[in-house]
Amino acid sequence: MSLARVPRVAVVAVSAILLQLVVRGWVAGSGYFYWDDLIMTGRAATSSLWSADLLWYSHDGHFMPLAYMTVWLATAIAPLRWGLAVASLVLLQAAASLAVLRLLVVMLGWRWRLSIPLGFYLAGVLTLPAFAWWSAGLNALPLQFALAWVSADALRLVRTGQRRYVVSGVVALAVALGFFEKAAVVPVVAAAVVALLARVRGEPVRRALRRGALLWAGSGVVLVMWAVCYLLVVDTTESNSGPEQATGPEHAGALLHSAISLGIVPAAVGGPWHWERWIPATPWADPPHWGVVLAWIAVAAVVALSISLRRRVIAVWVAAAAYILLTQIPVLVIRSGPGTTAELMQSLRYFADDAVVLTIAGALVLCAPARRQVPRYGRPVVAVAMSVFTLGSLWSTYGFARSWSNAPARGYLTTARAEFAHWDGDPLLQQEVPWNVLNPLAFPQNQTDRVLAPIAPPGLFARTTPRLRMLTDTGTIVDAQVWWNRGIVPGPDPDCGYRVRGPAAVELPLTGPMLMRAWTAQLNYLADREGRVAVAFEGSDEVLADVHPGLNQVFVRLLGSGSALRIRSLTPDLALCVGVGPVGVTSFDR
Template sequence: MTRTNEEIVITVPAPLANAARALRRHGVLLAALAIVAAAMAWKTAVVQHAYFKEDDFEFVARAMESELSLDYLTRVHFGQFMPGGFLLAWLSARVEPYGWGVAAGGVLIVHALAALAVYRMLRVVFGNRPAILAPLLVFLIAPITVPALAWWAAALNTVILQLALPMAVASHWHHLRSGRMRHAVAAALWVLVGLLGFVKGFAVPLVLFALTAIYFGGLRSALRRHWPAWLMQAGVLAGFGAIYVQRSLSAPGTGGLPSFEQATGFLWELLGRTFATTVLGGPWTWFAANDWGVASPPTAAVIGSLVVLVALVAVTGHYRRRALLAWATLLGYVVIADALPVLLGRVHLLGSFAGTDTRYVADAAPLIALVVGLVLLPYQGEADPYSRALPARERITGACGVVLGVFAGASLVSVTIFGGYLGADRRHGYIETARAELAKAPADVVVYDRVVPADVMPGSYRSYSLTSRVLGAMASPRLRARMQAPPAALDGMVFDDRGRLVPVEVAGVPLVPRTLDRCWPVTGGTVQVPLDNSARRPAGTLVRLDYSAKADTRVTLWMADRPTDVELRTGVGKIFLLAVPGADRITVPDVPPGVCVGTVTPGQAVPRP
């Protein structure tokens, strides 16, 4: 019997074959996009539970009150010069004032772009290899970035620098390899973007210079061969610095030098506790409540984290050439860009506690990803990357997989615990109630000012703690103007502590006429109503003036040199009007017959009981 061997040929449909080839060609990119999408969905699920707080309210109010001008964009806010952040704030507020979905969504989009920029940076430096997905994952799941995203004011500038830093590194690395000036120009422009987002962007050129000196020929070569790139970046820094200094001179100063104890305590908190633990997936415990949280790792976790970091530095330095210099670059950035500005700005006010806030180091996340790559992987085209023979590939892969898995698990735990503290039902309910009240308020309503409840907005924000600024952001331009300069009215309104519009009353000491009819006497057709203690009366004082009239009539009230016309209604009523600072009396000339001007009460606007 003869057996014929026949070759079996399986024909794969052309679309499947093309898809398979595309997957092999673009597999790393597709995997990166999948990782970014999954991480952003996870962060969105966490951040959606947060809400506006503190500076956020001022940013929304300023955006709604201001045109998109250079004066608005270049305002220095407590030492922060952030035109890019204010641009994002203006756009978000104009789409929907106090719309958390719009505001948080905007910064999450920029953060997602930053993740793609990190992927581009890793691909440019290390090539298109699957191993770059590991440092990308480090950037995406590091707990260090999440608290900043949950605080809109912090995210507005942090995400821009997170985008600019890796883009600058990628462009500069292209320039170093190709020598083309267009890449150097692009790097300088990205430095400018970083500066416009966050003053800390001044440290990006230092990172670029360090990378050049470490990986492209040393210090002298970096200075001699690439001086045009440094000249462009110096020009960017000089121009930005001139504008920043000029604008800072007209801004309230908040800087100051801390004491030695404050400085050392802050550095230990920021570097030894906050950064050392969060860079490994910590801090695992938070000092947190009311939609807010800072790192509060236990002592054992801090000691363990420091030991692990020393071990990682030692092991990578033992095998990988220039690994110690890469670690030093990361530490230098955190000290110069993250610790130093806060040390010279706010530590004297907040003390060492400022070092527990992870938002001060969140901008370092892209550099962490780069350094993780540099201490493990040879960069593209690098010859002889390791100083000694490596262990077996299986052992290296297994060890790196375990470390990455532990980091991922620790990060998930830390972020999940942090997310449990998010939520601001009180602030959200107050804002949404006020939004509904303003929407149905009559066009001619007169709303007097009062301080927003302290559990919504601290009174330390001064004029931006007032309802006319915070809640006025949701009003029409005409009503907002009336809220900030309300006219005299017989039936004024005020926001209560729940955000409802209710009739106004004045909390103060009544000044009662000592006449039998309880009316201030008329002399020569004029009534003089005294306002005692005018020198100690704060700005924004509201005055209630009681009256009675036998018929509808008009009177003119003079306070200092400002006249106010009021239409009185028949019967007993009251007039509400803002006090003029320094005025010691209300003068009513040409008092019509049958009009009695009675008790006057200067004080603060409150809801009527």
């Protein structure tokens, strides 16, 4: 086909997608690695591509091997380089947007009316928060792609009977499930699209569903195989809202109100127009009260007007509303503990797929036969409404990008990378990264040896070091010291302290008991040769440390509790004296 014969609507649609990708690329570029991103890159840097520790890992209840594979490849190519993460998000967004366009063409043909649902999907902010966060985007974007692609395949299968659409749809479903378990809803949505399109056109629904039987059967096989893997990997007995955390219907109702009235509904009409944020949380929708009222009025008007102008579309809106409500149940069950704030639901990242469902609903309404002729002013009204929606969405996008650009991890990781380039060879002990880079709730994933693993030179982090240093909250390496939370009491030998010879463990009593946590022990010693010793709290795992001839010190990171340390020699004929020294937390002069 020559360019002259390409429908103008196709040129406009593709141009709109390109414009969306430019805007989305700018939004993603304004952000940086955040929370789960650092957990995933840290695991990717410490695991091989095909290891079970990577691909068969339950990430906060999610089974997503293809997402981890993507992170592993990006980390291997350019470790902790945000540009590559942005490129992957833009590429996935392009695939999702083109899949939505394909579905709309299958439903509506290359006609100008497809620009209405397409514009809603491309410009709206329902998909924005999940897109801008890399790990969330690796879940949400493949799901959006699969919802549109498999629905289009189902419609083409019903119309043509060609089995290649069965293969295409089943493969797309399998890939989406590899990124996000919520893709299990894809066959249900595709079947609903087939049934609703037949209904609005006055065609037999059962016959349409029967013609898609091969796709439903193939999808069922994939879902069963995936469910087996999911149950083997994920411990479904774990929940963030156990009996001791159960909350009443009032709390669940507040979360539902936040999700719908303060999140989804305003976003569906171009909002929320304003975002709020508490660092290090993600931005959440914070629409003004007048905006919420106007949003509900606009949504009600669109639904009422469509019902008055089109036949048999009530079922379409009922199905869309049911999807939005039902897919919130897992979020409410998992996230409705007493520590959950309503703002979590207003972050919108759980509802990105609602944009595809609402886009499909709009297309189904346009497929329905008209009850009466649209008034002459109908098209100008639609054009004005879409312009207002687009401008409001762009303003909301700008506000989100400004809020999202405050990324504490950017400066920390940039400085740490520069520091590591000049590392002198003495290891650093493990420590937590700053709370605004990765919260302590993520322990042990928030330890420096995991978060910084992609950019750390081999051997940078260890359990022992002859020189105690730390990373500051800005990522700079500075000298540090051990607090005297407790101390090793003076030994029985006035000339040696504690004499360590042979494999028998020697007890080093402390000035008091210590609670279970990670502590640093400063061992001041005198050795007659090179050797190695094992140090631990009683009943805890031993840490191996090298000692050197002469009067020296070694700092050992120990996990445990108790009132004494135990030390033994692993080097035959090593003569070692251990003196008084502190055992506690590490700090540096601020």
